[in-house]
Amino acid sequence: MAGLMQDRPLSLPHVFHRAEMLFADKEIVTATASGERRSTYGECFERVRRLAAALDRLDVPAEARVGTFCSNTQTHLELYFAVPCSGRVLHTINIRLFPDQLAFVVADAQDDVVFVDRALLPALWQVADRMPSVRHIVVIDDGSNEAVPDDPRVVDYETLLAGGPPRSGRFVIDDENSAAALCYTSGTTGDPKGVLYSHRSTVLHSLTSLAADVLAIGERDRVQPVVPMFHVNAWGLPYTAVLAGANLILPGTQTAPGELLAQIERHRVTISAGVPTIWMGALPLLHEHDLSSLRMVLCGGAAVPQSLSEGWRAAIGLPITQAWGMTETSPICTVGVLRSADNELDDEERARLRATQGRPVPLFDLRLVNPETGAEQPWDGVSAGELQAAGPWIASGYLNGSGADAFTDDGWLRTGDIATVDPRGYLNLVDRTKDLVKSGGEWISSVTLENHIMGHPAVAEAAVVAKPDPRWSERPVAFVVPRDDARLTTDDVLAHLRPLVPKWWLPDEVHFVDALPKTGTGKFAKRVLRARLDAIVPEGST
Numbered sequence: 001m002a003g004l005m006q007d008r009p010l011s012l013p014h015v016f017h018r019a020e021m022l023f024a025d026k027e028i029v030t031a032t033a034s035g036e037r038r039s040t041y042g043e044c045f046e047r048v049r050r051l052a053a054a055l056d057r058l059d060v061p062a063e064a065r066v067g068t069f070c071s072n073t074q075t076h077l078e079l080y081f082a083v084p085c086s087g088r089v090l091h092t093i094n095i096r097l098f099p100d101q102l103a104f105v106v107a108d109a110q111d112d113v114v115f116v117d118r119a120l121l122p123a124l125w126q127v128a129d130r131m132p133s134v135r136h137i138v139v140i141d142d143g144s145n146e147a148v149p150d151d152p153r154v155v156d157y158e159t160l161l162a163g164g165p166p167r168s169g170r171f172v173i174d175d176e177n178s179a180a181a182l183c184y185t186s187g188t189t190g191d192p193k194g195v196l197y198s199h200r201s202t203v204l205h206s207l208t209s210l211a212a213d214v215l216a217i218g219e220r221d222r223v224q225p226v227v228p229m230f231h232v233n234a235w236g237l238p239y240t241a242v243l244a245g246a247n248l249i250l251p252g253t254q255t256a257p258g259e260l261l262a263q264i265e266r267h268r269v270t271i272s273a274g275v276p277t278i279w280m281g282a283l284p285l286l287h288e289h290d291l292s293s294l295r296m297v298l299c300g301g302a303a304v305p306q307s308l309s310e311g312w313r314a315a316i317g318l319p320i321t322q323a324w325g326m327t328e329t330s331p332i333c334t335v336g337v338l339r340s341a342d343n344e345l346d347d348e349e350r351a352r353l354r355a356t357q358g359r360p361v362p363l364f365d366l367r368l369v370n371p372e373t374g375a376e377q378p379w380d381g382v383s384a385g386e387l388q389a390a391g392p393w394i395a396s397g398y399l400n401g402s403g404a405d406a407f408t409d410d411g412w413l414r415t416g417d418i419a420t421v422d423p424r425g426y427l428n429l430v431d432r433t434k435d436l437v438k439s440g441g442e443w444i445s446s447v448t449l450e451n452h453i454m455g456h457p458a459v460a461e462a463a464v465v466a467k468p469d470p471r472w473s474e475r476p477v478a479f480v481v482p483r484d485d486a487r488l489t490t491d492d493v494l495a496h497l498r499p500l501v502p503k504w505w506l507p508d509e510v511h512f513v514d515a516l517p518k519t520g521t522g523k524f525a526k527r528v529l530r531a532r533l534d535a536i537v538p539e540g541s542t
């Protein structure tokens, strides 16, 4: 028997129109190099309507991908709503991509238009000749003085908005499963893969984030997403905050730890969110600010060391709340909000629980699968298995059909993380099968680094592994086997890599070895290398 309830689409236009009606007086603050920009939701949303009309005037078709190459700003928020509410797909491009990857994602997405902060124009312009699908490049004047190239594709954002009346009436998205946003994740081969969020997944993810035992975001909150808006929609926070009617406090380009803390203090931020590197950098400065408004400091993207969370607790009385997720999972799936019973535990035990990745949020299912046998592992806190994920905001595939092996036959996402879960549901990540290094919240492909290093004529073999790093979470370390009699130095390897990869990808250490350990199937035994990392003495390096 079918239920007799209305089948109304879960779509971003609902979020937008509700906020337009109920929260027009709420505030959006963006830090700028020269001060700050303040707007009400009402003012911002009028610009959203202007932007939607401007996309029509530019003849951007329905479902076309609209790229953004922007910091966390109000303008980026305008794009977050105007693009999907008007039936296009928001493609948030990672501003730290190396030119080849940048050209790849724009081509893979077939972006029709790209919006770019003026300060970021030089980075985008490196591939301006390799973006055949892009008809317009809309430059957002952020007060920087980067030269704007004389190119027929270039359009000024404010001129565009002023070019006609705003869209009137309601935005309509009939199919809640239609695509709203696109974000690329890195792959082991180095080619990023597109994750396509739907209106429905975005609304459900936002709604769950509001829940009391998740982020408990409400209208009274002042939310500061430090995590970039090009990284998994800043963990969904811009949408969640607008759904709740919370003030949004955006750091723009002012992301140094002292600037972030000053913004928290000035605007009485209640919840902030960023990767461990950010909160590690802020730790020594906490005593210089009044941070008493904070009720949650959310942290994920990489493991949160117990010492970091406890450092915050010692300094301001508030430990860090850890969450786990991925680009493929929208991202929030587990959050370290302790159970009431666990709040009775002693400080040390609670600190240990907060160093786990937390417990599954509503509507999210996880299971642990033994990679060898395929058997599901018990939640006993000891048995480790690959973490597999299912739920209404978990990807079912990648754009253009790539990476199909990331999904099981019964439709679960293989996360590439190895974990245990204890009987209370606390997730603990213990290893990773993905051949990637996560530095400062961004991926470095070890396979790409290895291939480049092995491209050096004096190198026989090379393997790159992640080394734990207190500041960046992880840094790449290379093990290199030189060819017979070749004299090779660390500087030779780094000089060879420099033109090929972003500067922040360069390995922190290069160890020269006679041979690399291999697995039964002939692959580099990275687990062995990681375990030996401290023991191996560099040979032949100068």
Ligand code: AMP
Binding pocket: 185, 232, 299, 300, 301, 302, 303, 304, 322, 323, 324, 325, 326, 327, 328, 331, 357, 415, 416, 417, 429, 432, 438, 441, 443
């Ligand atoms: P991304 O798709 O870039 O967001 O990266 C997702 C991956 O980051 C996960 O599969 C994990 O490997 C890692 N990750 C995310 N959150 C955490 C966390 N709290 N602790 C440890 N690793 C994490």
